[in-house]
Amino acid sequence: xxxxxxxxxxxxxxxxxxxxxxxxxxxxxxxxxxxxxxxxxxxxxxxxxxxxxxxxxxxxxxxxxxxxxxxxxxxxxxxxxxxxxxxxxxxxxxxxxxxxxxxxxxxxxxxxxxxxxxxxxxxxxxxxxxxxxxxxxxxxxxxxxxxxxxx
Amino acid sequence: xxxxxxxxxxxxxxxxxxxxxxxxxxxxxxxxxxxxxxxxxxxxxxxxxxxxxxxxxxxxxxxxxxxxxxxxxxxxxxxxxxxxxxxxxxxxxxxxxxxxxxxxxxxxxxxxxxxxxxxxxxxxxxxxxxxxxxxxxxxxxxxxxxxxxxx
DNA sequence: GATCGACCTTACCCTGAGGTCAAGGTTGTG
DNA sequence: CACAACCTTGACCTCAGGGTAAGGTCGATC
Numbered sequence: 240x241x242x243x244x245x246x247x248x249x250x251x252x253x254x255x256x257x258x259x260x261x262x263x264x265x266x267x268x269x270x271x272x273x274x275x276x277x278x279x280x281x282x283x284x285x286x287x288x289x290x291x292x293x294x295x296x297x298x299x300x301x302x303x304x305x306x307x308x309x310x311x312x313x314x315x316x317x318x319x320x321x322x323x324x325x326x327x328x329x330x331x332x333x334x335x336x337x338x339x340x341x342x343x344x345x346x347x348x349x350x351x352x353x354x355x356x357x358x359x360x361x362x363x364x365x366x367x368x369x370x371x372x373x374x375x376x377x378x379x380x381x382x383x384x385x386x387x388x389x390x
Numbered sequence: 391x392x393x394x395x396x397x398x399x400x401x402x403x404x405x406x407x408x409x410x411x412x413x414x415x416x417x418x419x420x421x422x423x424x425x426x427x428x429x430x431x432x433x434x435x436x437x438x439x440x441x442x443x444x445x446x447x448x449x450x451x452x453x454x455x456x457x458x459x460x461x462x463x464x465x466x467x468x469x470x471x472x473x474x475x476x477x478x479x480x481x482x483x484x485x486x487x488x489x490x491x492x493x494x495x496x497x498x499x500x501x502x503x504x505x506x507x508x509x510x511x512x513x514x515x516x517x518x519x520x521x522x523x524x525x526x527x528x529x530x531x532x533x534x535x536x537x538x539x540x541x
Numbered sequence: 542g543a544t545c546g547a548c549c550t551t552a553c554c555c556t557g558a559g560g561t562c563a564a565g566g567t568t569g570t571g
Numbered sequence: 572c573a574c575a576a577c578c579t580t581g582a583c584c585t586c587a588g589g590g591t592a593a594g595g596t597c598g599a600t601c
Contacts, residue, residue: 256577266578267559286567288578308511309504312558329515336512343505347498353460354494360459361487364480407548417549418588437596439549463587 251292252282258291262299269299277302277316310335402443403433409442413450420450428453428467461486 259266272278273289278298281289291299298319305315314335321331410417423429424440429449432440442450449470456466465486472482 254578265559267561270579271559284567284578286578287580288567306558308508333512333515336508336515340505340508340512343501343508347501347505350494350498350501354491354498357459357487357491357494361484361491364484364487405549416588418590421550422588435549435596437549438551439596457587 252290253292253296255281255289255291258289258296258299261296263303264299272299272302272312275312275316277312277319308336309339403441404443404447406432406440406442409447409450412447414454415450423450423453423463426463426467428463428470459487460490 253261255266255269259269262269269278269291270289273281278291278295281291281295283289301319302315305318306312310318318331318335404412406417406420410420413420420429420442421440424432429442429446432442432446434440452470453466456469457463461469469483469486472478
């Protein structure tokens with residue numbers, strides 16, 4: 240709890256820039272994660288610099304990996320909180336993964352539909368302008384099949 | 391330019407709610423499009439109500455269709471501006487469509503990679519906890535293949 | 542003419558995950 | 572001392588609206 244100077248702790252503790260570099264993140268992201276409660280609040284030097292431990296860096300690695308899997312910060316926080324409460328978060332994690340896979344399948348289907356629509360519109364570009372349809376702005380778009388995509 | 395009352399114009403002109411309903415949009419979206427310059431500024435009644443024409447509704451339809459194709463408001467505005475400048479926007483539109491198709495192909499590839507990663511992590515959930523690897527939070531995520539997705 | 546519900550107006554804050562910039566303090570080195 | 576490279580907080584930006592607040596207006600009914 241005692242605030243220290245940077246010098247006397249540099250061997251064990253890391254400033255935000257170093258912790259960020261070690262975990263492959265930006266300092267801004269690291270501060271954000273702390274503020275959102277994914278990391279415990281970092282110790283500070285007398286002058287206010289954050290000091291991170293090797294454990295913090297390990298958690299940062301975990302967060303980065305989880306972000307790679309496209310989990311949201313809130314989901315990651317849930318997992319971390321579970322684990323800090325002494326529970327095995329793995330059951331939760333498999334649930335998250337299943338939900339994300341299902342979400343990805345939905346997005347893939349949406350994107351494929353959107354791709355078909357765009358391609359149809361694109362193909363129509365060649366034959367447009369000859370049909371007698373009067374368009375307000377652009378036949379290409381206006382005569383495209385309307386399949387709304389829920390993002 | 392002369393402001394009118396609602397009553398004397400109700401046959402030809404529409405309030406924002408009606409124009410929105412006719413074009414399948416929300417009033418909020420219609421106001422946004424006007425503010426962003428996709429629609430010309432609407433006439434107003436003496437009391438400040440917007441008055442939209444049938445032409446405006448046609449443009450709103452066009453915008454909705456273009457949004458369905460996932461074009462951004464800025465791209466749609468470009469097309470509309472081009473057309474208002476007397477040009478045929480179709481060349482621009484085919485370019486936009488091609489760019490969007492290419493973007494979708496990138497997203498599809500990203501999502502498929504992400505799906506593979508998630509699935510690998512999900513499968514590993516069954517065999518985890520038995521390997522001797524020590525994990526900080528969760529082996530499932532930490533031993534997942536790291537393939538960053540650019541959204 | 543009062544009242545009511547449905548409509549309209551502007552303006553502000555919210556989303557996700559940070560990026561960017563400003564203004565200023567700290568550290569370590571030449 | 573000076574300087575660069577770090578750190579701090581804070582505010583504003585993204586994108587396309589959604590939600591809410593506070594208040595004005597419309598048409599119909601009493």
